[in-house]
Amino acid sequence: MAASSSTAQALFAPPSLTPAFHLRSSSPNLPLLPRSATSLFTASSKLQISGSRRSVSYCIKASSDDTSETSEVGEVFSGLKEKWDALENKPMVAIYGGGAALGVWLSSTVVDAINGVPVIPKFLELVGLGYTGWFVYRYLLFKSTRKELADDIEALKKKIIGSE
Structure with a gap:
């Protein structure tokens, strides 16, 4: 939990207030987002966390596989189409x-x-x-x-x- 709060401080605080990160390995274990949350982003973005000695860059690329919104919209339009087709006097409507x-x-x-x-x-x-x-x-x-x-x-x- 301490790593995630310091990560949030590093992302949203001004550079003078960011804490220094001391990383020992080439792939640091900083939590970014859970795998389920990455489907929320559709464009690639770049995250950089800078410390006093080292700069770490992550390139996050995710795509949206969630089609629930489009299926709901499709259901609404199909329902409207069915109701329109059921009308007998379309010019009067x-x-x-x-x-x-x-x-x-x-x-x-x-x-x-x-x-x-x-x-x-x-x-x-x-x-x-x-x-x-x-x-x-x-x-x-x-x-x-x-x-x-x-x-x-x-x-x-x-x-x-x-x-x-």
């Missing part, structure tokens, strides 16, 4: 998607225009703070009103799902 994108752009433009007027954003902040205070007082402050809010949320869930 494209029209709805385009309409949604247009709506987001239009609302962003309107919000930017309102934000350009100097008084309106501060006024809307005050309205939002007032509504937040009222909501906390009305639904969150007391136990009976929290129960009422939970019942309202459950009723809305049942209405949306269609079990009511």
Whole structure:
């Protein structure tokens, strides 16, 4: 453990604070990375640890054999492709998607225009703070009103799902 902490100090400390390494053999036994961790690097890198008498260089070259990320992405795309192929009315879905994108752009433009007027954003902040205070007082402050809010949320869930 002492060798790894001194190695970390040698790598991340300024040269004036690095400890001196005294190595007796041509292949020093300094721990770098476990073999399983070398698959995280895709490019070759060079590590140099300099001591007072000797300079040691390691050339680390590793490749990634982990394909879990690409397989997950492939599963997502294959799932999306299956869902797209299962659709019967593809042009209508494209029209709805385009309409949604247009709506987001239009609302962003309107919000930017309102934000350009100097008084309106501060006024809307005050309205939002007032509504937040009222909501906390009305639904969150007391136990009976929290129960009422939970019942309202459950009723809305049942209405949306269609079990009511």
